[in-house]
Amino acid sequence: MSLRYALLGIILKKPVTGYDVVRIFKQQMIYFWSSTHSQIYTELHKMENDNLIDHELVIQETLPNKKVYSLTDTGKKDLIRWAIEEPLKPAKIKDNFLIKTTIFPFLPIVEIDKLLDEVIEREDKILSMTKKWQEHFNNQEERDVGTILTVEYGIRYSEMYLEWCKWAKQYINEIK
Amino acid sequence: MSLRYALLGIILKKPVTGYDVVRIFKQQMIYFWSSTHSQIYTELHKMENDNLIDHELVIQETLPNKKVYSLTDTGKKDLIRWAIEEPLKPAKIKDNFLIKTTIFPFLPIVEIDKLLDEVIEREDKILSMTKKWQEHFNNQEERDVGTILTVEYGIRYSEMYLEWCKWAKQYINEIK
DNA sequence: CTTATATATGTCTTTTTAGACATATGAAAC
DNA sequence: GTTTCATATGTCTAAAAAGACATATATAAG
Numbered sequence: 001m002s003l004r005y006a007l008l009g010i011i012l013k014k015p016v017t018g019y020d021v022v023r024i025f026k027q028q029m030i031y032f033w034s035s036t037h038s039q040i041y042t043e044l045h046k047m048e049n050d051n052l053i054d055h056e057l058v059i060q061e062t063l064p065n066k067k068v069y070s071l072t073d074t075g076k077k078d079l080i081r082w083a084i085e086e087p088l089k090p091a092k093i094k095d096n097f098l099i100k101t102t103i104f105p106f107l108p109i110v111e112i113d114k115l116l117d118e119v120i121e122r123e124d125k126i127l128s129m130t131k132k133w134q135e136h137f138n139n140q141e142e143r144d145v146g147t148i149l150t151v152e153y154g155i156r157y158s159e160m161y162l163e164w165c166k167w168a169k170q171y172i173n174e175i176k
Numbered sequence: 177m178s179l180r181y182a183l184l185g186i187i188l189k190k191p192v193t194g195y196d197v198v199r200i201f202k203q204q205m206i207y208f209w210s211s212t213h214s215q216i217y218t219e220l221h222k223m224e225n226d227n228l229i230d231h232e233l234v235i236q237e238t239l240p241n242k243k244v245y246s247l248t249d250t251g252k253k254d255l256i257r258w259a260i261e262e263p264l265k266p267a268k269i270k271d272n273f274l275i276k277t278t279i280f281p282f283l284p285i286v287e288i289d290k291l292l293d294e295v296i297e298r299e300d301k302i303l304s305m306t307k308k309w310q311e312h313f314n315n316q317e318e319r320d321v322g323t324i325l326t327v328e329y330g331i332r333y334s335e336m337y338l339e340w341c342k343w344a345k346q347y348i349n350e351i352k
Numbered sequence: 353c354t355t356a357t358a359t360a361t362g363t364c365t366t367t368t369t370a371g372a373c374a375t376a377t378g379a380a381a382c
Numbered sequence: 383g384t385t386t387c388a389t390a391t392g393t394c395t396a397a398a399a400a401g402a403c404a405t406a407t408a409t410a411a412g
Contacts, residue, residue, distance in 0.1 A: 009278045010278075018390080019389065031269070031274075034269060037391090038392080038394095039368080041391065041392060041393095063378070079282075083283055084287050088272065088273050088291070089273075090302070091274075093210060094178070094210065096178040096264065096267075098329060099208070102185045105322055111260050118264055149344050149347070150274055152343070156339070157336065175321070193361095194362090214399090214400080217363090221362090238407070239359055239408070241361090355412080357409085359408080362404080365400100365401095368397100368398080372393100373392105377390090378387100381386080
């Protein structure tokens with residue numbers, strides 16, 4: 001149910017197409033909410049059905065037509081209500097690498113190092129992409145406070161993850 | 177599908193009841209995988225059906241009978257195979273507080289402070305519980321390396337979260 | 353005495369989610 | 383010329399998950 005409020009939050013800032021919503025979501029929200037384009041398109045339909053958003057069809061000559069979504073008054077009110085009234089829930093995480101970590105004592109050291117190196121490489125990439133995005137974002141005239149906060153979160157999360165990986169690697173190799 | 181390998185990892189270390197699996201899961205894996213007791217019981221049935229685990233029924237006089245699960249050879253092989261061969265996937269997160277963060281500019285400052293304080297209180301509790309568990313765990317004779325690594329992860333995650341919250345609070349109040 | 357917590361195990365229904373399948377054009381790279 | 387990437391929007395099915403409902407006893411706390 002929270003996904004719809006993530007999407008409302010995106011559309012609130014400026015009217016955008018479903019395609020834009022997907023793009024913005026993947027760039028800015030992937031650090032703290034996971035979803036796919038199929039779910040986002042479906043959710044947009046439901047939101048329109050619930051009168052939280054509406055769209056204006058923009059006919060394009062060369063490229064496919066597009067729907068530009070905006071919040072309705074109901075949508076805006078519901079978003080603010082949700083943010084203030086809806087109870088906070090602890091984050092839900094699904095991290096299959098950390099499950100593997102729990103059985104490290106039963107794996108050959110070579111495989112452990114391979115897993116850790118793979119994760120370090122992956123997180124390094126994510127971190128540098130996030131930093132690039134932050135830099136790009138900082139060079140804009142109008143900087144949205146929500147984005148400043150969540151991008152910083154994304155960077156801190158990746159940095160924590162990387163530091164833990166490096167600590168784990170050292171720890172594993174010390175105890176041999 | 178990864179849940180079953182989390183559960184196999186728990187049972188691998190020593191034979192336990194479904195009830196124990198739930199308890200151990202909530203204490204040790206909640207930092208990186210979310211699930212409920214209903215899903216865990218259901219998954220245990222499926223795993224037994226797939227011949228990854230089997231159980232011995234222990235009749236108790238006063239308390240209800242219990243099923244003590246162990247890994248089969250198939251289960252053990254499949255767990256190790258999964259850990260080494262199954263591709264790593266980036267963590268999936270669902271954090272409804274961070275969605276609220278994205279629309280902070282549209283909320284009254286009082287509400288923002290309230291939200292941040294609530295999260296700080298919650299994370300403080302989680303962190304101190306995790307630290308208590310780590311301390312208790314460190315006083316045991318046989319310390320499992322998998323647990324050492326993941327508990328450390330849990331602590332670092334909560335610490336990162338708390339530091340970000342405090343930074344966010346200061347940032348918000350600086351820009352007024 | 354009554355309530356809460358721990359032990360112990362499940363089912364059922366609805367919602368959410370993942371991931372494959374599906375289509376169509378423009379532009380750029382090779 | 384052909385492949386790949388970006389634009390643009392969806393459907394469908396199966397699996398996973400959430401959360402309510404369900405039962406029963408022991409023990410400890412108030």
